[in-house]
Amino acid sequence: MEFKDKQSIYLQIADYICEQLLLGKWPPGDRIPSVRDLAGTLEVNPNTVMRTYEYLQGKNIIFNKRGVGYFTDEQATSRIREYRKERFLDSELPEFFRTLYLLDISIEELQRRYKTFIETAYPATL
Incomplete structure (x- = not known):
């Protein structure tokens, strides 16, 4: 690691x-x-x-x-999701949105890339 x-x-x-x-x-x-x-x-x-x-x-x-x-x-698993979701929404997401705005990345492009990521990284979950 x-x-x-x-x-x-x-x-x-x-x-x-x-x-x-x-x-x-x-x-x-x-x-x-x-x-x-x-x-x-x-x-x-x-x-x-x-x-x-x-x-x-x-x-x-x-x-x-x-x-x-x-x-x-x-x-x-439910406790982890709650804890990590709260941490992500409070601290990481605002920075992420700021970066999207500054780089002019659309939500549509983000959705497309997210879908590709899930299909590639976690194919067994689909």
Whole structure:
């Protein structure tokens, strides 16, 4: 995973985990990788992954079964969608609209490109 400078690494890992859940790779109620396993996969310090897991527990997206590991909450996908949708609409969408306006990109062109993107990136969902 390649990390960006604009956001804390633990939050980027949280976004990665949330994406795995939204894509159905880690279904609700299933066990997720251990702190050590995920740290090794992402090549980060286990303390960073632990911070991510604590953050996601606070959002009720994952929970810990003592001695067994971390699991996804049954309502994780709906909670993730709510949280990410709010974040997108409040902070990312205004900047996106500004860019569309400055570059004179029409909604029609955007719709066309969005449709092509979905067909290419997620063909199994159609």
